[in-house]
Amino acid sequence: MATDSRVDFRERSLQGLWKNNPALVQLLGLCPLLGVSSSVVNALGLGLATLVVLVCSNLLVSLFRRTVPDAIRLPVFVMIIASMTTCVELVMQAWAYELYKVLGIFIPLIVTNCIILGRADAFASRNAPLPAILDGVMMGLGFAAVLIILGGLRELIGQGTLFANMDFLFGPTAASWELTVIPDYKMFLFAILPPGAFVFMGLLIAIKNITDARLEKARKASQDTPATGSKRVRVTG
Secondary structure, three states: OHHHHHHHHHHHHHHHHHHOOOOOOOOOOHHHHHHHOOOHHHHHHHHHHHHHHHHHHHHHHHHOOOOOOHHHHHHHHHHHHHHHHHHHHHHHHHHOHHHHHHHHHHOHHHHHOHHHHHHHHHOHHHOOHHHHHHHHHHHHHHHHHHHHHHHHHHHHHHHOEEOOOOHHHHOHHHHHHOEEOOOOOOOOHHHHOHHHHHHHHHHHHHHHHHHHHHHHHHHHHHHHHHHHHHHHHHHHO
């Protein structure tokens, strides 16, 4: 049983972080992904909010999966997601109000994020709480990772800085975290605006596809090598 648990953890992790990444493979949640990721702090804030909603929603959907009739399954899932989103929104208003004002409408729009509803219906409603939580964590981390990478690229190329305005999320002590990578940098507005988000997102998807193709080629080569080697041994004998 312990071995099965480890295999499942590894597979769930690979699915969420790489193989079935919700942003790079499923192409879900692109509206907030492209709209908010103009800086690291914006991306991190939305990524954490989405992660919390996803994990909590998966847990509740899994707990009530046997008691919710199929006829009202989706409305109940939406209500659960909306409740979790409201809780996260209130917490952000209380503890990170400046960031909440920056993210604006994208926090309430977590309710309509296809990643959360899709995982609730496709996985959490059919599995026990622990696998559902694990799936939520890994899918949320995969989405947040793409958000942060995209935000870092756009902030660096657009403004020449990294980790600007981190005090919006972590308080006044984080104001000194800003790194000026390129001094006296003239802003590259294209990278900060939505068209730049589309370009950088396309580059990330292309990099993943190229990496997957090379890994698959290397895997096939490693499978062919022993057979070739064994033939050579027989011929020499």
